[in-house]
Amino acid sequence: MLDLAKLAGQIPGISQHFKKEVAASRQRLERAQALLLETQTKQEELIELHQKWRDRLIFSVAIPVEPFDTRITITPPPDRYSVFATDGSQIAPSHHEIAYCYLINVGRVMLHYGQNLHPLIDSIPEVYYKPEDLYVSKQWGIRTEEWMGYRRAVLETQMLAEIACRWVKPPGAHSDPNLALVDGSLIYWFLDGLPLEARDRILLPILEAWEQLRETKIPLMGYLSASRSTEAVNFLRLQACPHESPNCLANCTDLEEDRTPCQIIDPLRDATLWAYILEPGQRGPLWRSSLRILDLYGDSLKVYFCYVNVGTEIARIEVPAWVAEDSELFERSLGIMLAQVSKGYGYPISLAEAHNQAVVRGGDRARFFALLEQQMIRAGMKNVGVSYKETRKRGSIA
Numbered sequence: 001m002l003d004l005a006k007l008a009g010q011i012p013g014i015s016q017h018f019k020k021e022v023a024a025s026r027q028r029l030e031r032a033q034a035l036l037l038e039t040q041t042k043q044e045e046l047i048e049l050h051q052k053w054r055d056r057l058i059f060s061v062a063i064p065v066e067p068f069d070t071r072i073t074i075t076p077p078p079d080r081y082s083v084f085a086t087d088g089s090q091i092a093p094s095h096h097e098i099a100y101c102y103l104i105n106v107g108r109v110m111l112h113y114g115q116n117l118h119p120l121i122d123s124i125p126e127v128y129y130k131p132e133d134l135y136v137s138k139q140w141g142i143r144t145e146e147w148m149g150y151r152r153a154v155l156e157t158q159m160l161a162e163i164a165c166r167w168v169k170p171p172g173a174h175s176d177p178n179l180a181l182v183d184g185s186l187i188y189w190f191l192d193g194l195p196l197e198a199r200d201r202i203l204l205p206i207l208e209a210w211e212q213l214r215e216t217k218i219p220l221m222g223y224l225s226a227s228r229s230t231e232a233v234n235f236l237r238l239q240a241c242p243h244e245s246p247n248c249l250a251n252c253t254d255l256e257e258d259r260t261p262c263q264i265i266d267p268l269r270d271a272t273l274w275a276y277i278l279e280p281g282q283r284g285p286l287w288r289s290s291l292r293i294l295d296l297y298g299d300s301l302k303v304y305f306c307y308v309n310v311g312t313e314i315a316r317i318e319v320p321a322w323v324a325e326d327s328e329l330f331e332r333s334l335g336i337m338l339a340q341v342s343k344g345y346g347y348p349i350s351l352a353e354a355h356n357q358a359v360v361r362g363g364d365r366a367r368f369f370a371l372l373e374q375q376m377i378r379a380g381m382k383n384v385g386v387s388y389k390e391t392r393k394r395g396s397i398a
Contacts, residue, residue: 035239036236046239056247056248062232062290063290066286076335077336077338080115082113084109085351087351087354088107090103093134103360104125106123107357108163108357109351110164111353121357150191160213161212165212181350182220186319187289187291191293203296220319221333223317223337227270227271231291233265233268238262241261241262274314284308288304310338310346
């Protein structure tokens with residue numbers, strides 16, 4: 001039981017700590033705004049500097065493709081449009097259950113506005129129990145639970161392309177514009193460290209699904225809530241560098257301090273800076289991400305992003321290059337996204353509904369294994385049951 005008396009004694013110290021953090025944060029913002037003004041006048045020069053020294057940098061830098069002072073008010077969407085979204089959840093495998101297997105459940109949502117058409121709101125569960133599903137990742141030193149998460153990313157993307165592309169192709173009735181939304185980043189940076197064969201099994205199917213969306217001309221957009229990225233802020237470090245050239249490998253690898261001289265606004269995040277710049281309904285400049293994993297993406301699928309004040313937060317919005325390079329399509333897609341946020345009271349309603357369809361609760365997990373147990377008994381299997389440890393955990397004496 002939580003000891004509230006002991007906890008109360010710690011509160012004053014915590015309050016003082018947060019007070020100091022607020023003051024430090026204010027100072028970082030002031031320095032960042034001043035640095036932003038300096039960088040704005042040298043934007044093209046710094047881009048060339050990055051191109052020359054990018055291989056010697058020890059931090060990732062996004063490249064601005066619009067002026068720093070870009071402030072664009074997003075226009076409302078048309079009366080008729082469709083939105084597609086998917087999200088996933090899973091039941092992890094356990095040696096203590098009646099069978100060692102895992103389940104991935106993908107929620108699917110298709111919403112139509114101004115078209116008098118029924119929505120699609122459902123989920124597709126898939127059970128993985130074969131040896132090639134459970135143990136294939138062992139050869140690369142990847143845990144089954146980790147591999148399950150990668151497989152979930154593939155299924156989410158494939159099902160998104162399936163419902164979107166099948167809908168807009170004849171004879172399906174539809175109305176342009178359309179938008180395919182995903183929850184989270186389009187940059188699968190966590191795949192960068194995987195062995196080549198393992199990475200290809202995950203990334204290539206995802207990129208194939210994206211290509212289907214591109215061929216069908218359905219814009220893809222990733223919505224990141226509470227983004228922790230510093231890619232855009234890192235561009236300011238090129239201006240803050242005190243050396244003649246930003247050669248981190250030569251200048252800063254032997255420093256005794258934890259921070260390099262260019263980290264004068266660290267740990268300021270992109271979203272925090274743009275929160276003081278953008279008004280509700282506005283977007284900032286467009287950026288091109290330069291994370292290493294993107295070298296594996298095709299040119300039309302490279303990831304661009306911008307920050308949008310959606311009213312409740314500063315959201316990071318990511319799109320493939322082919323969407324970003326079509327200004328009319330990009331702005332129209334942002335309008336649909338912002339309308340979805342409004343309908344969802346601060347978060348895109350299509351993504352929220354996809355999550356609600358996908359989420360696997362405790363009761364669902366118990367019912368899944370109960371159903372599995374029934375089927376195993378019907379198949380003639382004997383001694384079906386959970387481990388002794390799991391039995392004791394389920395039967396409390398308290």
